[in-house]
Amino acid sequence: GIRGLNLGVDFTGGVTVEAAFQGEAQIERLRTSMEQAGFVEPQVQNFGSSRDVAIRLPPVEGQTAAEVRARVETALRAVDPAVELKRVDVVGPQVGGELLTSAWQSLLATVVLIFIYVLIRFNTLKLSTGAILAALHDPIIVLGFFSWTWLPFDLSVVAAILAVIGYSLNDTVVVFDRIREMFEANKR
Secondary structure (H helix, E strand, O other): OOOOOOOHHHHHOEEEEEEEOOOOOHHHHHHHHHHHHHOOOEEEEEEEEEEEEEEEEEEOOOOHHHHHHHHHHHHHHHOOOOEEEEEEEOOOHHHHHHHHHHHHHHHHHHHHHHHHHHHHOOOOOHHHHHHHHHHHHHHHHHHHHHHHHOOOEOOHHHHHHHHHHHHHHHHHHHHHHHHHHHHHHHOO
């Protein structure tokens, strides 16, 4: 993955499962059952309530999504026959790589287009460069936070970063527009 980022299933490929149990989910038994089914290093954790679990599995090579789903369902039913599978997403490594490339391209395109807009808006390279650097300050902090905490970095995070860029740019344009007005009023 990219240095310091815990790329989620969206980008690396793998399986994401959400399941609901009748009673409290037994995390260790689920983990053991998934390992016995042949899944390497399954990540099993509660989410929402003590009965709901999220399971992340590394990519499974040489099997279709239906075969992986059947293996997952068999492993979960071994722990609790009444388990309800809410969601099973299987993402291949090739698709994950394409999504990662697309995500970085969209972030880069956004920054370039914003720079062009700001350059046209302020008519000076100095103010435009300052505005774009000021607008990128906030998303860099968000990326740093994800890098530091090793939280999963997935498509939802990319959307959130684009939103942060939008809000940050809005604030920056307002402030830098005022600076531009002050420069025009005081030419010295």
